[in-house]
Amino acid sequence: MRRIQSVLITALLLSTAAHAETPRDFLTRFEKEAGATASVERGGRFFASKQGSDWSCTSCHTERPTQPGRHVKTDKPIQPLAPAANAVRFTDTGKVDKWFGRNCNDVLSRVCTAQEKADVLAWLMAQK
Amino acid sequence: MKKRRPVLLPALALLIALPAYADRYPVPKNAPYQEECASCHMAYPPQLLDANSWRAVMNGLPKHFGTDASVDEKHRVPIVDFLTRNAGGGKTGVTVDASGKPLLRISETARFVRKHRELSAATFKRASIKSPANCGACHTGAAEGDYNDDHVRIPK
Structure with missing residues (x-):
């Protein structure tokens, strides 16, 4: 019985460890997909610029993503995007993929490349 | 005389409370609705559109009032179920446009238009309000489902 218990606890610990992701994990994934390292500087420019629509990332997340933002259309408060200010950011694959999907389409009218995701995440991780 | 008081008091309390309940649209708890929408x-209170309108909204999420609000099927299906189960109600009625197509915006429904007829388009566009989508800008109790006139404060 004890043995089963310890096996179960170990399995549980392993499965949680496998699912808990960090911003660094996502950066590694995007850099691998892009086949190149990220550029913090390029990510910062990307975050602030309008590209094909009326919006940039800063429209909702502000130029200082360590601070809360507001949805540009509905005014709904948005919690900070920078991991240093909001520990839940970039820790869940489903959410990361969902929001890159929605927001890249809104700002760029297309999907983001892996390089763009790597760059912008590297910049966000550098914001303290 | 004394015997009637227990009946009279709750009845009186109910009468006083009734007007306040008239404009209450509490949003039932639903995790995927909160998370995805x-x-x-x-x-938004599901009660403010009819079931056909909610189905139409939920079928057009990739182009949702000018933004991409895509939701995967795993989450979309339970949200449609939640919204249609709690949709409509007597005062909301059938929410269609003049040609009979389901309305997508709560702010275009007959009840909303009638209730807000004293407000100009310019008022809704104030920086402090932004759009009719921002209920809480004026309805101070909107987060709790309270849309009573007495609790409206229109910001400058």
Whole structure:
């Protein structure tokens, strides 16, 4: 019985460890997909610029993503995007993929490349 | 005489409370609705559109009032179920446009238009309000489902 218990606890610990992701994990994934390292500087420019629509990332997340933002259309408060200010950011694959999907389409009218995701995440991780 | 008081008091309390209940639209708890919809806008009361309108809204999420609000099927299906189960009601009625097509915006429904007829388009566009989508800008109790006139404060 004890043995089963310890096996179960170990399995549980392993499965949680496998699912808990960090911003660094996502950066590694995007850099691998892009086949190149990220550029913090390029990510910062990307975050602030309008590209094909009326919006940039800063429209909702502000130029200082360590601070809360507001949805540009509905005014709904948005919690900070920078991991240093909001520990839940970039820790869940489903959410990361969902929001890159929605927001890249809104700002760029297309999907983001892996390089763009790597760059912008590297910049966000550098914001303290 | 004394015997009638227990009946009279609750009845009186109910009468006083009734007007306040007339404009109450509490949003039932629903995790996928909060997660997928209420990250961008307030969790609108499902009661304010009929079931056909909600189905139409939920079938057009990739182009949702000018933004991409795509939701995967795993989450979309339970949200449609939640919205249609709690949709409509007597005062909301059938929410269609003049040609009979389901309305997508709560702010275009007959009840909303009638209730807000004293407000100009310019008022809704104030920086402090932004759009009719921002219920909480004026309805101070909107987050709790309170749309009573007495609790409206229109910001400058």
